[in-house]
Amino acid sequence: MGKLWGGRFSGVTDELMKRFNDSIGFDHRLFRSDIQGSAAYAAALAESGVITQQEAEMIRDGLDKVRLEFESESFEIQPGDEDIHTAVERRLSELVGPVAGKLHTGRSRNDQVATDTRLYLLSEISKLGLAVKQVQAAILTQSEHHIGVVMPGYTHLQQAQPLLFSHWLMSYFWKLERDNGRLADLKKRTSTLPLGSGALAGNPFGIDRASLAEKLGLAGITENSVDAVSDRDFLAEFLAWASILQVHLSGLAEDLIIWSSREFGFLQIDEAYATGSSLMPQKRNPDSLELVRGKTGRVVGHLFGLLMTLKGLPSSYNKDLQEDKEGLFDVIDSLSVELPVVEGVIRTLNVNVERMSASLDDSVLATDMADYLVRNGVPFRRSHELVGKAVKRSEQLGVSLRDLPLREYQHIDNAFGEDVNGIFDFRASLEARDVRGGTATASVREQFHRARECLEQT
Amino acid sequence: MGKLWGGRFSGVTDELMKRFNDSIGFDHRLFRSDIQGSAAYAAALAESGVITQQEAEMIRDGLDKVRLEFESESFEIQPGDEDIHTAVERRLSELVGPVAGKLHTGRSRNDQVATDTRLYLLSEISKLGLAVKQVQAAILTQSEHHIGVVMPGYTHLQQAQPLLFSHWLMSYFWKLERDNGRLADLKKRTSTLPLGSGALAGNPFGIDRASLAEKLGLAGITENSVDAVSDRDFLAEFLAWASILQVHLSGLAEDLIIWSSREFGFLQIDEAYATGSSLMPQKRNPDSLELVRGKTGRVVGHLFGLLMTLKGLPSSYNKDLQEDKEGLFDVIDSLSVELPVVEGVIRTLNVNVERMSASLDDSVLATDMADYLVRNGVPFRRSHELVGKAVKRSEQLGVSLRDLPLREYQHIDNAFGEDVNGIFDFRASLEARDVRGGTATASVREQFHRARECLEQT
Amino acid sequence: MGKLWGGRFSGVTDELMKRFNDSIGFDHRLFRSDIQGSAAYAAALAESGVITQQEAEMIRDGLDKVRLEFESESFEIQPGDEDIHTAVERRLSELVGPVAGKLHTGRSRNDQVATDTRLYLLSEISKLGLAVKQVQAAILTQSEHHIGVVMPGYTHLQQAQPLLFSHWLMSYFWKLERDNGRLADLKKRTSTLPLGSGALAGNPFGIDRASLAEKLGLAGITENSVDAVSDRDFLAEFLAWASILQVHLSGLAEDLIIWSSREFGFLQIDEAYATGSSLMPQKRNPDSLELVRGKTGRVVGHLFGLLMTLKGLPSSYNKDLQEDKEGLFDVIDSLSVELPVVEGVIRTLNVNVERMSASLDDSVLATDMADYLVRNGVPFRRSHELVGKAVKRSEQLGVSLRDLPLREYQHIDNAFGEDVNGIFDFRASLEARDVRGGTATASVREQFHRARECLEQT
């Protein structure tokens, strides 16, 4: 069997053009979705009387064989197989004869590939969604395990206020939980059937599209055939999802990389996720995390690539759309390895509890000192200024806030009483922030509770 | 009043650094949200007993005055007003005295600006959502008006199959309807309260955050203070929404630009949306549409700018986040003008009905001819090949398919009967595609029905 | 041989981490550069007395064998080969024994991979530069061949002024010529040697880096080892080059796609670069050009990916940098096929000369009419307005400008004389634009001359 579309052509395709045009090199991974879609379509053709039930069965049996050949890696790509759709139909016709030629009745590769890609993505979404949940589970477990650990919280990478380590770690749980929400939303838009849209004008053989959708497990059907064959919103939305997820992971990586430096020394990546240097024998580098951070560019780059490819295209199908797949596949492949690696890194994290608490500087209690003045009736804006002066004075004298003599405080303002030293308690500081979402132990335990509820949802 | 944070500083800020750091030049437009958030926060401080009800009222009255000054454009920015939050608090203190200094108790600009931006965006989302619906309404009206118009449908910008003009136009309705769905989804995630997260550790004054959220009309509250002060997902999601919307609009613009060329001549943009040339007196250019298409780069550029800025940041607040606003504002401003312009272009479109149908080439019925053979029992794949040969033969002879003699058809294959010329009916071709989502008149009317339902939903 | 860096590790690397970390799957294509660099480095080690000349020869012979294994595709990747550098050194040690262990003295994979990538890119740049020149040569040939063909020139896709087809086509020659200039510029910055920078601090074995550079054919050496191991500017610059080139090609594709529509009908892509439809037997789609246009997103996406990955990295080597290669390779692979395809499309273009000139509308002479008034003493701004009125009047009367009666012209303004109809000559219009860079035949021939000079430069 030659080209699917060769009848009106006299010339031959240029050899480089063939390489340029063929997508079999990457779209073969759609084989399962392609066969699934074709089997459902054959059934629909039979239902609407275009082919007989017997013909539909022959096609279905043939498609099963083709799928088995792919699954057992015995399928052989032939030179004429320009894409997965051509390859499957070609092999089907070898297996079942001319009846294979009836399968494509009323169908176009335009609605076919749109359907295949959606089915494929839906199946990958499930796996990725699970992998995200496993990262969340590792975060929750580690957070629960380390509930007592106090550390400095940072803004601008400067010590800000005391935090529970678990509170910091849980912040990533909630980022990922938003990713889950977005994934659920895009899943519902992906779960829509384009099949039955033909090349662009619709199907003239009375196909029952609603029943087709049901058979394929899709939640809805597209409302306009011109739109259906070219809609790639679901891919853009998926890549935007992956991009935001990557931004989250890059932040986690950044925190962990900085904290595993010798100077911070807050934690250490397990050897299973570190590598050494070819030159420097002492090295133990957090390569896993650097790759996580680095892959953000790649994923966002693919999103940008897709949007740019889509920009300014005339409506319905244009071949530019063939460029939608390689970036998608690369993102799926990247995340499929990356998410379990992140999970492993978290699960095996070595936390240096002593170093964290030893690192706390008294100045992180400056806000508590201002709050103390507030409770003594000083308006906050003024109390902030007074404490600022105390900080400056302590730096001038080279002592910590705790060691700044009371007379120095009172020299700044009489609102400072002897009881000001009551604020020098890191744990008390954090326990005071017991609002919902705050770092107090009770608030964090409440987070655990809600987090577990999230994880228990399907 | 000097800087909010000057107490511990001895030196002066470099002049250029001040310009580099200040955001008042662009964030002043948050004034309404900032004041709304502060008023609610003052009430919450009173509820939890940090300030008295009377103080809360003084603050609220003062804030009202500040808002009126902004609204009447009599507010004067002072050199020390580094951002909208500072400006409002500074003016409040001028108006109500030292009690203004109590407003910021337990609050940080970190949770404040996150709250302001969400409130602001929610208000803009409503307006943009409405503007999209108005574009959809214009599409629906024009589609209903032109229901009888037949035109060539294109794939690869080559004539493919006959379409109703309304079917083509409605394809953009459904693209925008997906944009509506995405906007609703991101709205729900935007409608979450960060206030009460302080700088990063939470609020130590027993603020009732749930009640605060309710007062501000927000649907939920953030679950983790470290996350809450730095979460910009909602902005990324909004910019991704705008990017996909722009891709849709760029496609519409491309179609209309090509079709309003002299060579296509399918339609003409109304003069109200066209401009001329400074040199060439005859010109009447579709500038509106070119700008729509061109602005896609700008909007997507802002999405990428934000994602890049967010990439690899340490957790909680970093000043890099101040870069989140200008792109956002630019996108909102762009769309606020662009969407009504698109609506106007569609509403006033001059459609050249005759030119559209005259442009149809017989070859767009080739699929119908293949379908005819299918109905005569020829498997589709073979019928495709036979019709391909007929197309090639007709080109060789320089005649249209309609004028190719029957003997030529039968020379190709005897499956062609005399009745083959029954397929040369453009309208019959499109009416055959009467599946849901197809181009048949009945199917398109069904689209109108569903579309109206979509528009009637809030 | 186990890992290069395993001495200080007790644990094992996680299996997924290994997959995540390994780059051999894509960096094996650097084998030639890696071996070339190693051979030169072995010689340098011998020169500085670190190893003996005999040892250097053993290493060089071994490296030759390794290269031959790669070239004959008999090289077998082993599980421990995490990257091309490890693979080559592992195989070398199997072939020549312990002396292989001396090769890496004073060298790090950091300076090694930076060197390999530069050598590799330089070799690819030569090929791509040649491929661009061949596109230019095809443009020049076709332009010379069609020198007499007149067509409408467009701005805003509206007919503007008459052009020579060759003038339009040559516009792409000059875009590509700027690409050549940029390529030459980045080549000079790529041709710089990082080897001898070690991990980040420099080489302690007295290596003569200038002589190393010379041996490797590089024009210069890096000035700072910390910078040298992490500098990826040359890749960003290359990807920016490829991005601008793609923008050029996407514009060419857009022009040709629109012009090969049935409605324009100006030209046809040769069958060798077109494909058909699986459903519609008549189709002959310019897929080659759509892919060219579509690949722009992919290439620019890789540029963005790299810049994002580089953003905010601490100085010297970080593993994020391993993400620099796959996008690069993909761009090189894409362009390596795409450029010859573009060349082929141009070389085989079928130009419909009659259709082009028949398509010219009189209104494209409106500027000439205004120029006519200018020559009669009317200031241009006023003459523009008068001709604008004539255009409007002709549209109202439904006649072409040529057929608008003289009295109508004179009713607008008496500056129109009987000789106004002298301007209705498309060729005269274009020949009047005989300035350098203009569309007059003489000016275009001058372009040919300059173009040939450009092509003749190395």
Add this chain to the structure above:
Amino acid sequence: MGKLWGGRFSGVTDELMKRFNDSIGFDHRLFRSDIQGSAAYAAALAESGVITQQEAEMIRDGLDKVRLEFESESFEIQPGDEDIHTAVERRLSELVGPVAGKLHTGRSRNDQVATDTRLYLLSEISKLGLAVKQVQAAILTQSEHHIGVVMPGYTHLQQAQPLLFSHWLMSYFWKLERDNGRLADLKKRTSTLPLGSGALAGNPFGIDRASLAEKLGLAGITENSVDAVSDRDFLAEFLAWASILQVHLSGLAEDLIIWSSREFGFLQIDEAYATGSSLMPQKRNPDSLELVRGKTGRVVGHLFGLLMTLKGLPSSYNKDLQEDKEGLFDVIDSLSVELPVVEGVIRTLNVNVERMSASLDDSVLATDMADYLVRNGVPFRRSHELVGKAVKRSEQLGVSLRDLPLREYQHIDNAFGEDVNGIFDFRASLEARDVRGGTATASVREQFHRARECLEQT
């Protein structure tokens, strides 16, 4: 005066369309270039006899007045001024009467705006180039000043080998020097004259373009009018330059932010470039550097915006190109403040010399230990492994490498002799790396020398 192009229009422009279309809101800053270009063009018109010398003088004098009005900020934008070109011509006609209407003879806004933008950018390039040099000068000065300071060098943010602080700092000098090279290259391509290309077909009035270019100080003239009016390569190239520069600055910012954390404590940003917190009185945040890092997204976003806007445009002028300016202006404005801020940060950097050297861990000498074994005849690959074992052993025993007993070393391998402790000298380690580009004091001084030469070049 109404619209420049209104003659053929009957209808009125929609009000929102006017806002959408007008560019005067941002392109007014081109006034100087626009007037400069117009003055030169008037002279060229006179030279070719289109206008008289006297008319040219009237126009030139008028233009001078317009320029003075802009410079004194007394120029009043009128509602009809859609862009700077219209505004200038409108005002000119008010000042000098009908002769103003002769200025635009043979010119189009297409070649005019392309010329204006190039002239404008060339002037900005000079200023930015100078600002970069001033950053380099600050780096050089600080490096020379701190020549003796030893610190840990990092790869993967893990201590790697000892470095001179000056060597680290100079690494940024060379990055910026590459930026200088790229700027010089793009300057030469920007310095090309499009004027005389008309709308797209060239100038029919015998304008001497070479002389025009000379008058405007441009190095060359464009070779093809169709290309000339739409070529925006020079902007893409400039934005790519700015993007790579930003990546460099973002890395510098990242280093300095991490190093100014309390945990590293290597240095402190001067108060002039730091800010405080509205809530936490102790804070002293490196906001300047975070903004530098954050602005990378914005700049790169503009590059991508432009490339996306350009992608797939038909040739010659399309209105999409009007989108080329705002991003450009924003990048210029950003860098104009950012570069001096970076210079200031470096110039005023407080380096904590003791903390840097105290932070050095013995393990950074592991490579020197391996080199020691190499000098004792052990092949490097084996010596690496042996030292790795020593590192592991020292960690097991909880002692530093220096304190690991000799018997432990010799238990690993007899190649370790008593003299192994000779390697425990941080300065000796770095002085050994005395290759060109290495961290040895002599090598760094050589860098100073070359750097000064670079700065002295114009």
